[in-house]
Amino acid sequence: MPQASPRGGDAIDRRNLDWYIDKGVQVLVFIGGVSGILFVISIFVFITKEGLGFLTEQFSIGEFFGSPRWAPTSSHNPTYGALALIAGTASVTGLAMVIAVPFSLGAAIFIGEFATGKPREYLKVLVELLAAIPSVVWGFIGLSIMNPLIIKLFNVPVGLNVLNSGFILGLMAAPIMTTIAEDALKAVPDTYREAAEALGATRWQVILRVVIPAAKPGLLAAVLLGVGRGFGETMAVLMASGHSINLPTSVFDSVRALTATIAAELGETAVGSDHYRALFTLGIFLFVVTFVINLTADLVVRGIRRK
Amino acid sequence: MFEASDLNERNRRVERLWRLLFLVMTVLLIVPVVVILSVLIHKGGPVLSIDFLFTEPVQGMTAGGIFPALVGTVWLVTVALLASVPIGVAAALYLSEYAPDNWLTRAINLAIINLAGVPSIVHALFGVGAFVLFFRFGTSILAASLTLAIMTLPVVIVATRESLQAVPQAFREACWNMGATRWQTIRRVVLPNSISGILTGVILEVSRTAGETAPIMFTGAAFFLPFLPQSVYDQTMAMSLHLFVISTQVPGVPEALPFGVALVLISMVLAMNAISIAFRMHLRSKKKW
Amino acid sequence: MVAAEPQARPLLEVRDLAIRYGDTLALSGVTLEVQKHEIFGIIGPAGSGKTSFLRTLNRMDQFTPSMSVDGEIRFNGRDIRRWRNVYSLRRKIGVVFPLPVGLPLSVYDNVALSPRLGGIKKKADLDVIVERCLRRAALWDEVKDRLDSLGSLLSGGQQQRLTIARALSQGPELLLLDEFSIAVDPVTTMRIEDVLKELRQEITIVLVTNLVQQARRLADRTAFFLTGECVEIAETERMFTREVQDERTRDYVEGRFG
CATH class of the missing domain: 1.10.3720.10 (MetI-like)
Incomplete structure (x- = not known):
């Protein structure tokens, strides 16, 4: 069996400042790398957040994809055909x-x-x-x-x-x-x-x-x-x-x-109006397609x- | 024998024909742009003067100069760079020096491609939802610049990663073998030999950022402001939006004025690109190994 | 021939070492010891696992994701897998590659890099180290007037000696050399060999070589690797006097294959 390590070895094998700096940098650049994913996800999350009300309330697939009438500012009958x-x-x-x-x-x-x-x-x-x-x-x-x-x-x-x-x-x-x-x-x-x-x-x-x-x-x-x-x-x-x-x-x-x-x-x-939300919904559509x-x-x- | 050389002759003629066709296509791709540029210079040139660059627009933007828009663009680009360069360089360092070949790395690469591919108007929507409203920066230089920063992040990442990867692996291994940590290796050997390439990428990003319009329309750029921005929480005019505004939104603008603005904008952008390209060529000619 | 003192603890102890690249076994069953102040030669044909063996000694296997290592390696009695600060281990082990690598720094900075990383900042101290290491690597006379020129633009032979000077600047206890003479002319090779003989007074050397005669000139003991197996370890002279235990060793040493 090998005996306990000589003391010299212990003195050398210590985690010094350089070791910790290296670890710190590794964490930092990792955050930088992952931020790319984070940004793409947050783009999706934020435009969905703003457009969600439209998707749940007014949105109809038939109208959106089937009607050529885009008249969100019409006062009596706004339509959202894209x-x-x-x-x-x-x-x-x-x-x-x-x-x-x-x-x-x-x-x-x-x-x-x-x-x-x-x-x-x-x-x-x-x-x-x-x-x-x-x-x-x-x-x-x-x-x-x-x-x-x-x-x-x-x-x-x-x-x-x-x-x-x-x-x-x-x-x-x-x-x-x-x-x-x-x-x-x-x-x-x-x-x-x-x-x-x-x-x-x-x-x-x-x-x-x-x-x-x-x-x-x-x-x-x-x-x-x-x-x-x-x-x-x-x-x-x-x-x-x-x-x-x-x-x-x-x-x-x-x-x-x-x-x-x-x-x-x-x-x-x-901000928050139906028209506003409808525009964000167009954004979601653009995001998904691209x-x-x-x-x-x-x-x-x-x-x-x-x- | 005879037939074979005949065939060769025909083959060579076919090849020359195709070559000519592709040459014509290449030229046709470039010619319209040259024509357009010369029209811009011809029509916009007379407007240009020192005064034009350094005075404010007057009479409902139908006369005067572009100074606030120039200053605003400098603000927007500077703040955007302050945000995107550190993040972009960090991300590139991670991808080039640290990232193992796994699903996460693939996901990051895909995210970067997507960040570059998302339409600029969607970036604008994101800027409105996230920076203007959620973080309550309001329509401000800060919100507009952060939107620009995220949009142009891929430019920095791709350029930086390329110049990092141009440093031979043998140099890194030699350093590691000497007991250098990864960071020491990066700082002493990798970065000094790629910093110029990174700079090239940054210049390229400046040019991209300066030309963007859609992302700043609703996040911080204003049609007209009688004063210069004092802090990042102010709104500002910008060159790109100014061109859009005076060419589509303002009645009674003399024809030459927007040509002058377009000429200044395109000169800024192309000059930046030319510097970046010249810099890159200079680097290539000056090998250190 | 000065044989190493047998009673001293070996600098390097390797037990049951196996190296894999993915599922492919590159080397297995290697057990050997390297004594302090000896030159330990490793010979064998290409693909025998010599270089892989060397890479594991300072844990460079870390940087090849597909590479996995089993078994035990002790340096100064300590298991190298258990080192908390692997960089301090590498500082104790200098490495010279087959192809010289002059870093794209000045000649001076090449040699001063490692001391600087170690925290030495004073110009006077660095000057002393740089000159000493360049002298010991037999390069000083050729570069003393152009210490500012790029190390990566020296000739191949000079770069290889620069690499050795750099390895020495770490103050290593162990020097690993991997077929250092491949890219070097014969005259420079002889000069480097002289340097190595002198260095034996101070440090221990593991010398991987494709030149059987180089091992014979330099090594105290020699191991013969063949297709991922350590066939034989013996005092170098015995290998060349037909006192070998394995037919394959004799065949290789006498140049029948390889």
């Missing part, structure tokens, strides 16, 4: 994606696979700068540049419509999608490319047959995050969509988005990592 708002958001986001998806995937392929050296660096920087333009500036561009342009080009009475806001939103979402898609392409190991090139495939064949299939989940995630971005965009849509309640039948119709409705109306409501989109994108990306 269908037109959902249609507004969907039409704008849809058009934005029609524009942004091909262009951003194309740009990602060019930047990631064809461009090299300095031009590649410059393009990446440019895309990054595009992503930085504030949404209120985009909205202003829609309002003051796109609006007269659309009126003149298409000879329509109003230039604030699905076309305007969809185009603006497409330009806004494209840089983000390009960046994520390019990351996904870059994540495909070079050994794949080399193996295919060794078999005599041209660069384009390699991209089409090897790189894109391998990067598919990442590209899909890029599109999903772009959709999430468009869905949640507020200022640009508020300023460029015309902000009139409509089930759009053409791109020249003005529409109103979910986000824009909250931004435009919250300032005029009294949560699902982000979760799906994350699962899709995780899928490739596991493989």
Whole structure:
């Protein structure tokens, strides 16, 4: 049996100040890490708390999702149909994606696979700068540049419509999608490319047959995050969509988005009123939908990592 | 033989075609923005002057400068940074240096992705419910800045985590082997070699925060205030909201004025981004190992 | 050859050590003792568990989540799993990796780091330690004029000696070396070997090496590890004079495999 430890060992093996500082820091950064979860939960809790009264009293699924009549300020018969708002958001986001998806995937392929050296660096920087333009500036561009342009080009009475806001939103979402898609392409190991090139495939064949299939989940995630971005965009849509309640039948119709409705109306409501609670309910809906989109994108990306 | 080279020739032509197509798409993505920027400069440029930056708006915001909005944006960004940088750096340190690979870490990562993905107007609703009403900060710089801080937290976390992870693991192990605690290792070796990357992230956050509008609309930013904020409990004007207000809410604004405001705002944001990018490139060129 | 005093308590006692990565057994059934002031060599082909063994000695296994360790390791008679302050244990054990790691600090700060962590602040005291450790690592003459340059930008051989100087600056009782000569030219290797021979006067060394002849040159006793098993421990000379107990040891030492 080993005897009692020599006293020297005991003197060395003491928890000193450094040991306790280390533990303290560990606790602090842990709190910082967990705070992320805490914030997401409290966002949900607080908007639900404010909107709960509406959900339990006035809310009806049939009206909310089925009726296009959003008239919360009507004095005798307020209605809370979000269908037109959902249609507004969907039409704008849809058009934005029609524009942004091909262009951003194309740009990602060019930047990631064809461009090299300095031009590649410059393009990446440019895309990054595009992503930085504030949404209120985009909205202003829609309002003051796109609006007269659309009126003149298409000879329509109003230039604030699905076309305007969809185009603006497409330009806004494209840089983000390009960046994520390019990351996904870059994540495909070079050994794949080399193996295919060794078999005599041209660069384009390699991209089409090897790189894109391998990067598919990442590209899909890029599109999903772009959709999430468009869905949640507020200022640009508020300023460029015309902000009139409509089930759009053409791109020249003005529409109103979910986000824009909250931004435009919250300032005029009294805290705790039905209207106020209804706007928070729209917020809950937005939160849940973007949560699902982000979760799906994350699962899709995780899928490739596991493989 | 003959057929094979023929096929090669065709393949190469197809490749050139696709390459051209993608190049055109990339250019088309960038061209509208260049056009838009030049229109902004063309129309807003004449408005700009030192006076414009340093005087108050007058005559119902149809004339004068943008000084209170500039000052307000500085207030909002500063207070937001004071809140989000410590939390963000702590969270990044946890994720990069401490977090084991378990469900909690995955949940934190997912939460950060979601924090970045939640619509800005929902952040605004949260700010109203939590900071304005529940914590009774009222509509104030404090409430608006905290809302901005939570919204832009992912920017700091992601940038910090990336620069922490760029420090090779071998350095940490060497330190641990010398009997350094985790914190000593972080302070002496990891942080000194990632601090510039963290700064890059902070600059990026400044640019994001300065441009946001929706989260501050109902939490602390005002349409018009005749005085500058004196404390974090005051309301304030802000550049982004000012642009929204004078371009949509105020009648009789001369056309050039909002262009001038937009130009100042976009210059601020892009300058910050450019600094951040230049800083990052400079770091990359200056390897220490 | 100075054999270690047999009656003194061993610095390191290892009993029934087993190391797993997840479900995979990397090393098992290792029982050995390392005496004070001896150079204890460990030889064996790649994948035999030598490095894993070394990592457990200063509890670096903590930093590999999948790694689990069974058995008992005593340092100075104390079970290392029971240390309350594991950092103070690591301060007593210096480590040199196969690939040199010069920290991205100045040469001076590299060597002064550990004393500083230990609470030494005075420049004069640090100067003395830095110079002594760099001299003992046979690096002083090459770097004395550029103590401010980055340690991570020295040549490989210099970085490896810097790593040794850093390990010595802790004032360790035990020095663990893991195939230190892999990234080092032969001349530097010989210089480091001379340094190690001198160091034996003061500290104990465990030397993991892939070079059988290096063990023969330096080690008092040598253990032979093979595929996760400690095949044989003997005085080094016996290993090289065919007085081995196990066929596999002879085959390895004579270069028939490995």
